[in-house]
Structures are given as structure tokens and as C-alpha cells.
Amino acid sequence: MAAIPAAHTQRGRPISPALPRQVWRSAAIGAGNLAAWASRRTGRGSGASIRGQVITKLYPDAFTELVAGRRIAAISGTNGKTTTTHLLTAALRAWVDDPTDVVTNADGANLREGIASALSQQVHAPIAILETDEQIVPAMVRAGHPEVLVMLNFSRDQLDRHHEIKSLGKKWRDALAEAGGKGPVVVANIHDPLVTWAAEAAQHTIWVDMGIGWTQDAALCPNCGTVLRYGGDNGWSCPGCMMAQHPADFSVSGDQVTGPHGEQWLLDLAVPGRFNRGNATCALAAAIVMGVDPAVAVQAMSTVRAPAGRFSTGHFGETTARLLLAKNPAGWAESLLVMQSDPVVLAIDSAIADGTDVSWLWDVEYEQLAGRHVVCTGPRAQDLAVRLSYAGVEHSIVPSLTEAMHAHYDHPVDVLATYTAFLHLCRMGGVTW
Template sequence: MTRVDPDALGKLLANRRVAVVTGTNGKTTSTHLLTAAMRAGTPDGQFTVVTNADGANLHHGIASALGEAPRSTIACLETDERVVPDVIRLGHPEVLVMLNFSRDQMDRNFELKSLGRAWRLALEAAGQDGPVIVANANDPLVVWSAQPAQRVIWIDTGAGWTQDAALCPACGAALARKDGQIVGGGSWTCTGCELTQPPADYRVDGETVVEKDGTTWQLQLNVPGRFNRANAACALAAARVMGVEPAVALRGMASVSAPAGRFAVGTFGDVKARLLLAKNPAGWAESLALATSDPVVLAIDAIAADGRDVSWLWDVDFEQLRGRTVVCTGPRAHDLAVRLTYGDVEHTIEHDLMTAISSVKNPANSVKNQGTVDLVSTYTPFQKLRKLGGLA
């Protein structure tokens, strides 16, 4: 389509109300949550709202999704970080959700600040016609990138990952946090300029979202984890910008359970496995906290969709798996095994995905998680596992 008509994406975005979700981690789940919220709040539901539900978030994937629903009046789009400026320019979105920045596919994205600068310049160029921004107030690079926007709704996500936010994106000085440490939890401020964490319009507090006026909304999600409660808070704020009442939005979000296979349980022969996607250190930190089974299977590859640079393995706290049975699988299983060896984590290696999962049937590897093994995977093995497990 885009080869025949290079302007196809702009034409397909025209005459629609557009909501965009972007960031390093959480794009797919947040887009599913926001789409469900908007479908719950529109009379024609899925026929009115088009989305790229499987996460194809580059130019061609977005054009393909829009082309399949030319009459849909609302588009809720997961958008790769590099594509955001083009979608702002071509689609004039009403709302843009900016989730987070962390190291991901370093062979492709290089310095994170270059991505943030591109967002910032796109918002400057959009001016008064730019989108309302729903932004993670805990991420300094997101805050700096969102500064030119005419209106920003700040979300205190309570984010736990701070290892990619040691320096101020505005001036380069060290960032300080409320506990006095450069890396740690809590609010942040720059030691060299005026950039600081803005006051929140919404705050995640356990299973609830609290507005700045004290109004609380109870989350009833069917996706696990602290990070998904943060995703839901961002989706709730964006849905309100799009005109959906909070109670209706929350009812819609409760219907999301396995966005594009994430957190779904597949059947692999005689073994049931819950699939957890993790693509970078921040994602692995969240996923390993959810992976409670013993044994646990870890799958890794390093082709284009995963990022060819696997040096990030050394930034993941695999030491928390000590004392459990770990099975390494996927084409780059040996890279993972080296990291686990240095972390004193006992493990076995089986390159074939099905064989690796089947190996947990060994009586010595009893599955304790109600008969379901947790399987944490990078992107490419994850897509294969969805098919092998009957989930795609």
C-alpha cells in the first residue's frame, strides 16, 4: 500500500479522532486498555475504534491496521518511539500517552535522549494544534520531552526502575531523589537546573488511582503487576481526554486479560506455561517479579525485533532466581547461561523451545505454580511460543 502511495499513512489517519500510546515498555498493554475503554464508551464499540492490536507499531503496521477499517472514526494506535513525530505531524492526535524511556534495542535506538528530543521537537512544531499529553511524571526524560506541549496530564506511576535516569536530560547534571541518592525511588529533581518532577494529576496507590482532588477510582484489572496498574492509570486519563467517563473506562479495561498473548497460559504438550514478555532490563525487572514458578523457563534471541546487542543481560537482577530450577532456551541461550553462571544461578540449556518446556515434566523439576510454569521471553521467541501454545 505504501509503495503504491507513499502518502497512504497520512490519508488513512485523516478525518479520524486519534489517540497514540508510546514508550519503551507497556505500549501494547496500555493500547489494549485504552482501546477497551474507548470501545466501552462509544455506541458502536469495535466498529468505531480501530487499533493495531498485535503491536505492529511502525509505519507499515499502523497503515495496515487503519486500511482494514477505513470507516472507523476513532484510531487508538500503539506507536514505536521513532514513529511518534510522524504520527503527530500526519495524524494530529487528540491525546498522546508517553509512558517511559529505558534502554532497548541499543543497536537501533542508540541514545535515549535522541528519541526524547525528537518528541520534543515534534510537539514544538505542532504548537497549539498539538495533542494533550498524558505523561509519566516519574521519568525525567519523559518530563523534559513533554515540556513544549500545551497541556500535560501528569501521572505519578510510582515507577520502580530508575537506572536509566541518572542525569538530567536538560542540562546533564546529576539527578537527586528524595532519599538523597542519584538512583532510588521517590520524587526527583535536577541538581543543576529547574527541571523537577511535576505535581501529579493522577497517582497510583496500590489498586486505586487517586486524582489530585482526592477522588479515587478502584482498578479491577485482569492483567497482573504494579506496572500494569501504572499503564491503566495512563489509559484512564487518556480515555477521559477522549470523552469517556471514568466508570465506563474502568469497566472496559477490566475486559483485557491477555493483550497480544501477554500473561496468557498456553498448552505445550502436557505442560501449561504462562507467557511473560520482557525485552530490556526494565521489562525483565518487572517480569521476573511476577515469575514465581519453580522451575522457570527463560527464552532469549537477538535478531532485529529483539535487538542484536545482548549486553543488557548484565543489568538484569537474575540473582533473585537462586535456589530455583532455571531452563535457558532460544538461539542465544548460551549468552543467558553465561550471565546466570556469574550470578550463581543453577540452570540447564535447551535451545529448542518445545523441548525446553517439556523438560519441566522431569520429577526433579516439579512445577509449584498450580501446575503452570512461568516462561519469560524476549520478543521473537515470544511470538513463536504464542503459536506453539495455541495462543495465536
């Protein structure tokens, strides 16, 4: 085949740029939809991911063009972005006249390809609530000009991919500083120093006390490198540059959220855990920024039950299991608090999507499971068993997920899993979303 002239490869389009852009974008979306259909037909998945890959391969400007011109709320951070996205989406859909005016990447595909995939299915929806991977927040700020950006936390996650979280925080800070007055309203977690440092570059920030604080990834001040001080009524502070925890505009205590003027709302969430009450508080603040009546937002958020399979119930023969997902030490620390069964099942994998480095197991306080039996399963069950031995937690090893889930249990069990194992368990247990 003859070489394609350089003019015909401009901007990566497969054929002549003289043809109308919308035609070729539509053609790319059509090809992506066909790939998604084939993925579903062959049982390989929902097709959302492959759709996005095909669209962006054939039309590289798809992400930039599809995010443009919408009212966008972007949600990012290491923990809680999927659930927060679902909560905020429920609030917006309850507020608008036509729920189809709100598009979201509900399946959690949050890179450029996943976002393009979701938006391609509702090209004309004026509002987009988008879970956004930490790596592409700067691109979202620059291309999508979001109305609001929810910044949850930074924690070590997939150490082989996000090995230096401060570099991510700096990219967020730089993008917000560059955006200036045209940048988003930022809803930021006051407990995370790196989030605080990044958010301080925004023109307008709403500070949220999420009721939780993970400090193991925040020993040093991101501004000057001095060891941070923790404790006291004012939270954390830096003795070197006087950077410190901000007073909260929104805060949560138990199920009660307090607003900036003393307003109070009672959460009635179907998703458990104090971390989800913190997520809901951020979602409520973002909803208010976007004009939603807070009473409507709170009621709508109560309808969210199993965002992208999290906290869903799976059935494995005679075994009934509640499935929880956690991907890093901060997530595991909070998720262990809501596990109620005895025994509990912990499923560990280290595929690419999980991060191949599982040394984070040693940062989780498994000692809190003392007195209960733990079933260790998944490809890295042995690694988990070693950690539990040092924690003094009684455990057994069942490497096969299938065998572990089809064992005899006297009552429903709680299962906490890393990402790849979680997806496998959802398929095994008949959980869809």
C-alpha cells in the same frame, strides 16, 4: 520496458497521478489484503505486516492520509505500549454506541506500515487508538494531530536500533513544541526524566505517577547534563537547572487510582504486575481526556486479559505455561516480579526484531530468582547462563525451545521471553490473537 516519465512517478505512485487518489489508495489496500490472505493461507502469520508493506509501497501517502481526520490517541514508550493500547481501546469501545467506530492496531504492528494496515481495514472509523513506535511519534503528531499522546517511558531497547534514547526524546519535544496549541494533551510518566523533558514542551500535560521507576537509563539531566538526584519525598531532581519531578495529577497505589481532584477508582485488572497498574492509570487518564466516564473505563479495562498474547496460557504437550514478554532491562526487571513458578523458563533470542546486542542481560537483577531453578532456552541461552552464574542462580541449559517446553514439569510454569522467542512460543502453544 520503456522508462517511466518523471511526471508519472511523482510522490512514488506507480502510475499516473491524474487518476483519482482514492481509487489508487483503494487498489493498494486491495493488493495488501490479498497479500495478507496469502500470508495467512501459507501459515506465515496474520498478514497485518505484509498488508501494510504492500499498501505503503504502492501508495506511499497511505499513512498520512489514513491517520488524517480521526480522533486519535497515540500510545508510545519503550515499555507497556501494547497493553496500554488494549486497555484504552477497551475503554473507548465500551463508551461509544458502536464499537466498530474505534479502530486500533491490536497486533502491535506500530510503524507506519502497521498503522496503515490497521487503519485500512476501517477507513471510516472516527476514533483510532494507536500503538506508536517511538521513532514515528513526531510523524504521528504532525500528520495525525492526536487528541492525546500517552508517553510511558524511555529505556534502552534494541541497542543497535535505538542506541541513543535522548535523540528520540528530543524529536518528541521538538514535535510537541512545533505543534503548539494544536498539539495533543500529553499523558506523561512523572518518574522518567526524559519523558518529562519532552512532555514539558506540550501546551497541556497530565502527569501520572505510575507507581514504578526505572532509573538506570536516567543518570543525567536531559536538559543540562548534570547528574540527577534521586530519593526523598519529591522523587528526582536536577541540581544544575532545577528541572524536577512534577506533582502527579493521577497516581496509583496498589489497585487504587487517585485523580486530580481526589477522586478514587479501584482497578480490577486481569493482567498482573504493578507495571500494568501503571499502564492502566495512564489509559484511564487518556480515556477521561477523550470523554469516557471513568467508571465505564475502569470496568472495561478489567476485560483485557491477554493483549497480543501477553500473559496468555500456552499448551505444549503435557506442559501448561503462562507466557510473558519483555524486550529490555526495564521490562525484564518488572516481569521477573510477577513470575511465580519454580522452575521458571527464560527464553532469549537476538534476531533483528529483538536487537542483536544482548549486553543488556547484565543490567537485569536476576539475583531475585535465587532459590529457584531457571531453565535457560533459546539461541542465546548460553549468554543468559553466564549471567545467572554470576548472580548465583541455579540453572540448566536447554537451547531448543521445543525441548524446553516439552520437558516434564510437575505444575504450570511461567515463561519469560524476548520478542522473537515469544512469537515462536505462541505459535507452538496455540496462542492466537
